[in-house]
Amino acid sequence: MESMQTDVLVIGGGLAGLTAAIAARRAGAEVLLVCKRRPGRSGNTLIAAGNLTSLPEDDSVEGLAIDTFGGGREIADPTLVRTLAEGAAEAVDFLQGCGVRLLRVDGRLQARRVPGHSRARTIFPELGAVPVQTAGLTLTLPLLAEARRLGVRFAEGLMVARLARNGERVAGALALDGSGGWLALRARATILATGGGGRLYAGSNNTRDITGDGYALALEAGAALRDMEFIQFHPAMGLTPVRIILPTTLFGDGAVLRNRYGERFLLNSVTGGEPVAGRDEMSQAIDRELRAGKGIGEGVYLDLSQIPADLAATRYAPLWALLRRRGCDPAQNMPTVGLAVHFFMGGMVIDSHGGSTVPGLYGAGEVCGGVHGANRLGGNALLEAVVFGRRAGARAAAERTETAGVFDPPPAGNGPWTVEELTGLRAALRQLLWRHAGVIRSAEGLAAGLAQWRELDDTCRSWRLAEPVPLFLETSLMLRSARCILLAAQARLESRGAHCREDYPMLDDEWRGHLRIESGVGEGEPVVRFVPQELPE
Incomplete structure (x- = not known):
């Protein structure tokens, strides 16, 4: 069996993985990043709308933390929420330092208010020639270039089968290459940045490689999971004339949902409607309209007619151009949107530095749980990837324990199958x-x-x-x-x-608390237990 040795092994090539790799390399560690497809050009960051929570000068850490904790229905980990908020300003600086260009108007970052946030703090990258359908490339490609400049090693097309253990520690991973050869990836510290599990569902806007691998890998290595019941359905998955996720900043800027009869149905369940509703409330309201036969096929109308002209010409210019190319004038025609699995709030239990419940194993991004609780606010996913990617990378680089894990391939079994x-x-x-x-x-x-x-x-x-x-x-x-x-x-x-x-x-x-999942004995059913909520001080 061939092997590769490194100080820090990063599994996943999206925003969280690239950030972690850069942070670990800047801290002086040798870093190997592996992923199933191409780093920087696969995973959900690729198709993200680009909304990124920031911390404007007139905002506060406390305000962002309060909104995030409340938006998660008060069951997120207060320490992780605080860490997210405290890291917001430095996360923006980090991205810009890696070459990411953020959208500015008259020299100032254009911050918009996303439903669930109490103020305008959501910013957006400058697309340039990047298509709106792959807006995330404006984030990943600059970071990929920076990682390569720093000397991060990359190995693409590897399927990680399991994490390797040496006693109680994780010591790397066992992977399979495209030709069927096994590869031992030996590391002092391993960072899971595999993303979520949207492709576990039939209706999803996630890329095809987001199949929930990290949750199973973590659990089988002995790490605890939490909040796995909380799956975020996006309420603005474009159905016609384009099948892309539409940014929820639209709802803070005047867009509203309407059923087949033109009724603004969200007002029936959420006082104040779209500007204040969470994605969970919107999705459940859409589902009820569809069940009542008030939908348009599998979706509802998205009325964009009240979006201000200056925003249509700046923040939403690429989207408006795409809609018009498909025969839809946003000022006069209503596209249809439906539901799609978008984000997993749950995942591996981590501390404020991304450390799991197993020594030697860290995590960053959607594979982790505890930051968002029962619901995620728009813009907080990309922020989470950067904040915890940086912290996990730096802490993993400090690991000095030499380990020699067990890398035996899984036992052979029966066949055949097609x-x-x-x-x-x-x-x-x-x-x-x-x-x-x-x-x-x-x-x-x-x-x-x-x-x-x-x-x-x-x-x-x-x-x-x-x-x-x-x-x-x-x-x-x-x-x-x-x-x-x-x-x-x-x-x-x-x-x-x-x-x-x-x-x-x-x-x-x-x-009020979270459900923690731990591996059972042998191949037995995982153990689920309730942990009461620790309220913030």
Whole structure:
């Protein structure tokens, strides 16, 4: 078996991974970054709308922390929330120092207010020649160039099968290359930056490589997870005339949702409507309209007619141009938008430096939980990636423990299977989660989902091959992560934020806290336990 040695191993090539790699390299560590596809050109950062929470001079750390904690329905980790807010100003400086160009008007950063934030603090990168559909390249490509300049090593096209352990420590990872060869990635410290799990669901705007690998990898290495029931559905997934995520800054600037009868239905459930509603509230309202037969196909109308002309000509110019090219004049025509799985609030338990509950293992970005609680405010995902990427990279670089982990490949199993059979199993898993762990859930649906999950898992286990391939390994990890979602959603007997139970429709103070998931004995079912909330001081 071939091997590669490094001080810090970063798994994931999006904004969090690149930031962590740069921070670790600047701290003097040798850094190897690996990912399933191409670093800087894959993962969800690529297609992010570009909204980035900042901290303007007239804003405060306390204000941002209060909005973030409240937006997460008061169950986020107060220390992580505070860390996020305190790191906002330096995160913007870091990005600009790496060559990221941010949109300015008359020399000043153009900050807009996103629903859930109490003031205008959301900024946006300057697109230049980058298409609006891949706005995230304005962030990742400058960071990729900076990482290369610093001497970060890269290995793309690697499927990480599991994290390697040496006693209680993580000592790197075992990966499979595209030709089926095993590779031992030996490291003093490992940073998970694999992103979320949007592609575990049938309806998602995530890129194809975001399949929840990191959750399963962390759990099997002994790390705890939290908040896995909280899946954010984006309320503005473009359906016609373009299939892209539309920025939620639109709602703070005058856009409103309307059903097929032209009614501004969000006012029925949220006082104040779009400017103040969270993504969870918007998504649940859209779902109710669709169930009542008041939608337009699979979505509703997005009325952009009240967006000010100066914003249409600056902040939204690329989007307006795209809509017009597709025959939709935003001042006169209404595009349709629907729901799509967008972001996972839950993930690996970390401390303020990205450290997991297992020595030697760190995390940054969407693979981690605790920062957002039950709902995420717009702009906080990119901020989280930078703030915790920097902190995880710096802390991981300080690791000095020499380890020699166990890198034995998984045992061979039975076959055969075909690519078509495996693809069908993956599609069934995605439909299962969309149907039973979607916007609105119930005890009956979740029980049915777990029963179907067991059938799929049994089938997948019967297909293990003597010659493993990346697609099969990815599917196995998808199944393990999906079980965590179902178990957590089944356990929380209330509705809070993005977790909505039709059989427990009210928020219940008895459930103010998070559900922690830890690995069971052997290959047994993960253990789910409730941890009461620690309130901020």
